[in-house]
Amino acid sequence: MSLKQKLKDDLKLAMREKNIVKRDSIRAINTMIKQIEVDERKELSDEDVLKLIQKGIKQREESIAQYKEASRDDLVAKEQEQVDIFKEYMPKQLSDEELESSMKEIIAEVGATTVKDMGKVMGTASKKLAGVADGKRINEMTKKLLA
Incomplete structure (x- = not known):
């Protein structure tokens, strides 16, 4: 099963379970995918999707650092939840x-x-x-x- 298909299936499941954080995180990933596919008029491979997810993780981790400086713990928690869900779709990281x-x-x-x-x-x-x-x-x- 391709990564994009897994994302679609997980999105449906998250919507059924009313898991708002997971639903919104998967939608964010799908938005990044669609943006590239429309702009560059090409179908993304699983490797390309992984790069996008990795980019999304990096962006959110930078946001977390800025929110911590501003003492916005509510926003830190929200971003961290998204990072955790994004990481579910990444291959196991090396020790x-x-x-x-x-x-x-x-x-x-x-x-x-x-x-x-x-x-x-x-x-x-x-x-x-x-x-x-x-x-x-x-x-x-x-x-x-x-x-």
Whole structure:
């Protein structure tokens, strides 16, 4: 079953169960999908949908940080609920140990030895670990291993 079909089915279920948070979160994802499909006149693959969901998670996490600064706990909770639902559709994230071993392999593969080689490592790692590790985590692990 494609990810878009799963989203449609889950939306129907959320509406039947009157789960407003889940319904609104899935609608937000569907809106992002439709926006790209209409603007670019193309059908999105599951990989493209995962990238959109990841982008949505990042946007909401940035909002959470701003709401925390403004002491708006009500909005923090609302955004966090959406992030949690978005994450249900993402593949299982790598643990720190798994990420570290993957990064060591990539560093060896590209022949990186210093922090100056970080660009080569990040390019390869971003492609190989797309969806299973956040870019920020990849960046931090790369700095740690090359330092």
